[in-house]
Amino acid sequence: MSQAASYKWERFTFSERLARFAVFLGFAIALSLSMRSVQIIPEFLYDAPTQVADLFKRMWPMDFAYYPEGIHHAMMETLHIATLGTLLAIVMAIPIGVLGANNIVHFPLLNWFSKLILVSSRSVNSLVWALLFVAVFGPGPLAGTVCIGFRSIGFVGKLFAEALEEVDPGPIEALTASGAPWFSIFLKGYWPQAAPAFWGVFLFRWDINVRESAVIGLVGAGGIGMVLDTALNLFFWNRVSVILLSIFVVVILAELLVTAIRKRII
Amino acid sequence: MTADTAKNFGPAFKTNWWARAGWLAGFLYAAYAANYLDVSWARFLQGLGNGAAFLAEMVPPNFSRWELLAANLIETVEIAIIASAFGILFSLPVGLLAARNLMPSWITWPFRAFIALCRSFHPVIFAILFVKAVGFGPLAGILTLIFASIGFIGKLFTEAIEEISLKPLEALRAAGAPFMSVIIYAVLPQVLNRFIGFSSYQLDANLRNSTMVGIVGAGGIGGTLFAAFQRFDYDFLAAILISIIALVMLSEFISTRIKRVFQ
Amino acid sequence: MTVDAQSDGSAPPQRSICIENLSKEYVRGKPILKNISFTVQGQSSVAIIGPSGTGKSTLIRCVNKLIPPTSGNVYISGENITHLTGRDLRMARRKIGMVFQEFNLVERLSVMENVLCGRLGYVPSWRAWLRKYPQNDIDNAFALLESIGLLEFARQRADSLSGGQRQRVGIARAIMQEPHVLLADEPTSSLDPKTSVEIMELLVSLSGEHDIPLLINIHDVELARRFTVRVIGLSKGGIIYDGPPSELTNDHLKQIYGGENWLQ
Ligand SMILES: Nc1ncnc2c1ncn2[C@@H]1O[C@H](COP(=O)(O)OP(=O)(O)OP(=O)(O)O)[C@@H](O)[C@H]1O
Ligand SMILES: [Mg+2]
Numbered sequence: 070m071s072q073a074a075s076y077k078w079e080r081f082t083f084s085e086r087l088a089r090f091a092v093f094l095g096f097a098i099a100l101s102l103s104m105r106s107v108q109i110i111p112e113f114l115y116d117a118p119t120q121v122a123d124l125f126k127r128m129w130p131m132d133f134a135y136y137p138e139g140i141h142h143a144m145m146e147t148l149h150i151a152t153l154g155t156l157l158a159i160v161m162a163i164p165i166g167v168l169g170a171n172n173i174v175h176f177p178l179l180n181w182f183s184k185l186i187l188v189s190s191r192s193v194n195s196l197v198w199a200l201l202f203v204a205v206f207g208p209g210p211l212a213g214t215v216c217i218g219f220r221s222i223g224f225v226g227k228l229f230a231e232a233l234e235e236v237d238p239g240p241i242e243a244l245t246a247s248g249a250p251w252f253s254i255f256l257k258g259y260w261p262q263a264a265p266a267f268w269g270v271f272l273f274r275w276d277i278n279v280r281e282s283a284v285i286g287l288v289g290a291g292g293i294g295m296v297l298d299t300a301l302n303l304f305f306w307n308r309v310s311v312i313l314l315s316i317f318v319v320v321i322l323a324e325l326l327v328t329a330i331r332k333r334i335i
Numbered sequence: 336m337t338a339d340t341a342k343n344f345g346p347a348f349k350t351n352w353w354a355r356a357g358w359l360a361g362f363l364y365a366a367y368a369a370n371y372l373d374v375s376w377a378r379f380l381q382g383l384g385n386g387a388a389f390l391a392e393m394v395p396p397n398f399s400r401w402e403l404l405a406a407n408l409i410e411t412v413e414i415a416i417i418a419s420a421f422g423i424l425f426s427l428p429v430g431l432l433a434a435r436n437l438m439p440s441w442i443t444w445p446f447r448a449f450i451a452l453c454r455s456f457h458p459v460i461f462a463i464l465f466v467k468a469v470g471f472g473p474l475a476g477i478l479t480l481i482f483a484s485i486g487f488i489g490k491l492f493t494e495a496i497e498e499i500s501l502k503p504l505e506a507l508r509a510a511g512a513p514f515m516s517v518i519i520y521a522v523l524p525q526v527l528n529r530f531i532g533f534s535s536y537q538l539d540a541n542l543r544n545s546t547m548v549g550i551v552g553a554g555g556i557g558g559t560l561f562a563a564f565q566r567f568d569y570d571f572l573a574a575i576l577i578s579i580i581a582l583v584m585l586s587e588f589i590s591t592r593i594k595r596v597f598q
Numbered sequence: 599m600t601v602d603a604q605s606d607g608s609a610p611p612q613r614s615i616c617i618e619n620l621s622k623e624y625v626r627g628k629p630i631l632k633n634i635s636f637t638v639q640g641q642s643s644v645a646i647i648g649p650s651g652t653g654k655s656t657l658i659r660c661v662n663k664l665i666p667p668t669s670g671n672v673y674i675s676g677e678n679i680t681h682l683t684g685r686d687l688r689m690a691r692r693k694i695g696m697v698f699q700e701f702n703l704v705e706r707l708s709v710m711e712n713v714l715c716g717r718l719g720y721v722p723s724w725r726a727w728l729r730k731y732p733q734n735d736i737d738n739a740f741a742l743l744e745s746i747g748l749l750e751f752a753r754q755r756a757d758s759l760s761g762g763q764r765q766r767v768g769i770a771r772a773i774m775q776e777p778h779v780l781l782a783d784e785p786t787s788s789l790d791p792k793t794s795v796e797i798m799e800l801l802v803s804l805s806g807e808h809d810i811p812l813l814i815n816i817h818d819v820e821l822a823r824r825f826t827v828r829v830i831g832l833s834k835g836g837i838i839y840d841g842p843p844s845e846l847t848n849d850h851l852k853q854i855y856g857g858e859n860w861l862q
Contacts, residue, residue, distance in 0.1 A: 085596070088596040089596060089597065091596075092593055092596055092597075096416075096420075099416050100416055100417065100420045102413075103412070103413035103416045103417050104417060106409075106413065107410065107413040107414070107417060107473050107477075108410075108472060108473060109472070109473060109474045109477075110470070110472065110474070113469045113470045113472070113474060114469055114474060116469070117468045117469045120467065120468045120469070121468045124464070124467055124468065145371070146371070146372060149368040149371050149372055150372065152364070152368060153365060153368045153369065153372065153374070156361065156365055188584070189580060192543065192579075192580050192583035192584060192587070193576065193579065193580060193583075194543055194544065194546055194547040195547075196459060196547045196550055196557075197546070197547060197550075197557075197560065197576070197579070200550075200560070200561070200564050201389075204385075204389050204564065204569075205382050205383075205385050205386040205389055206378065206379075206382035206385070206386075207382070207385075209373070210372035210373065210374060211372065211373070211374045211378055211379065211382065212382075214372060214374055215379075215382075280455070280456075280457050281457060283457060283460075284457040284459045284460060287459060287463075287550070287551065288550065288561075291372070297460075301463065313456070313460065316455075316456070316460070317452075317455055317456065320455040320456075321451070321455060324455075502698070502700060502702040503702050503703060503704040503705075505664060505698075505702060506696065506698060506702035506703075506715070506768075506771070507715055507718060508664070508691070509662050509664055509691060509694070509696040510691065510692065510695075510696070510715060510716055510718055510719050510771070510772075510775055511687075511688040511689065511690070511691035511692035511718070511719030511775070512688070512715070512718030512719050512726075513688065513718070513719075513722075513723050515723035515727075516718040516721075516723045516726045516727075517718075519723065519726060519727045520704060520707065520711070520715055520718065520726065521704055524704050524705075524706040524707050525704075525705075525706065
């Protein structure tokens, strides 16, 4: 009996190993092809240490006086873009997430449509979205907010749909059996169970959005990124260093805040 | 419900004043922030008008420069693959050295700081700095994504290591095994699957990001995209976007297949 | 400083554990073990019994310095290991086999790899990584697996085994070290009564066969009586009884465990 069991287990690992080997081999081939054909000028790499040293030399001393006059307002703008964008994502993601949950909406076409929106929002990078929305709304925080919102729908909606699909059907059946209208089924049946996961997702995304909204300004979508872009174009490296430091501080603070809140929620 | 039970248990659904206050605060905040950002409904509607015009210019997508497009896509994929390979390679030791249950704090501390640094800047910021350091081209993009990979895989890998069972480690230490053997035999078997999972996810993420680093000159399709955008070449822009989405979806498809191999 | 084991003046002690005035405090001023001294040598199996929380595990872990003792000395075959660190400690630990209550196997590795883990102290890391063990080790491992009846499981993953089988693998791993002494911390506590007996039989027979003195922490007094030639009763950090199981009376047990209702 144990013989048979061991034999079976062996065969399983054999095919598993074969598949793994194929994956590694494929990756190795792709890597060697890439290494051969990618256009890298080695001289630039040798020169890098001097360039980096030069960069740091120009960044020092930091122009802290620039913070109150040039950075603070833009930094607040960045935070507002992140927060408002996340709220916007939720407002849009709730209906889309609900449409995507096949245990709430029973039309496959609608499920599929919602998944299409979710995927396209995720698979295009936020900077690219920012470019598009700058083209639509013109440069400024409006484009940034809509960009952050749109870019987050995929993430928020997907996780929200998953949370809804994991909801225990017991209470919902009870509510349905008692003839409650669908809105109160959602409010009293789904929402209480999915809410903690949902707020967790919101915080998680907000954290990411703080990072993203700090850079979308590079293509004109408002916030600290625009200030960074100006400083870079004018070679004001001692301002660049202050901007980078303040982004770093804000990002770390945001992360600490999120972990603190999550600890209290869970 | 009788008055009696109401008295004893209160109303069945207690009005949650905190939740209501929270929603109200949310609305007030949204109004304030919208005002701060000068975001208004009028501007939004005006934008929608522009958007329609913009979309109209995008169709039909112009694939006539497909050779340039293909070359760019290939460079994008190359950047992602090379960066993933080195990023994965480096994040293995970095993750091990940052794990607090294996290493003394004087070793973990600098590595944790390094991981935090890699994570807290958006890749595009690294891309800008690397473009200054090594010039325009794919090398800057590769270096950027290597750092991003170390930040992501390093953090999750460290957390995975910190969750392992220490019992086999104890047994191997008691048998007099050298440190490296303990790592190879008692730590890696417990975390290798998760490491592979993080790595395959990062391969995906690197591909997405390698479409973007070109915007600041770090190689790949992003540069062409940005140029098309600046030249109002919107039908070519549409073609680029479609190919990016197709590429990302293809890679997602492949990576779910790969994930199935690693269960 | 001479070792008790040498008191008969004959050849230096082969294969012995000698514990001398061993004390351990986790919290300053609250000793868990107070001045423990005893010697185990030659072909003998010794059980340590005592109520939960007296420090049996602490004692056995002090022997291979998994827990550093606060004071006192531990000699393995005459070598004082108490102050060893780093590489020297590793070399000394190779001489001390250990069997754990929860087996402490690497679940995701095969049975064979787990058994060969016992050789890790002898094999350089790079060879261990490439699984290039000396042929001799591999032959020994197969022979050992055969003798404990697990030959057909050699290539199977450790987490596919039953508790008793896992403990056998744990024992085989310890024997692979070619240890001078064998420690076992409640090796049967996670097992059913029948398997417990089998594991005890295996431990005692292997210790006899390979001439390794055996020190076992055990909760089950009956098992201790049946399989060991000497019982050390520990209570409140001190040795209360040290002698053959035949002389261990209910009075002793009362003294060790306290109370008497449980004796019926
Ligand atoms: N790492 C530690 N730090 C502080 N105190 C500890 C530590 N490990 C054990 N102790 C304490 O030392 C005492 C002895 O523990 P030990 O595990 O040696 O007991 P034991 O005799 O093996 O008990 P059991 O039969 O339940 O396994 C206990 O009171 C325990 O609380
Ligand atoms: Mg114990």
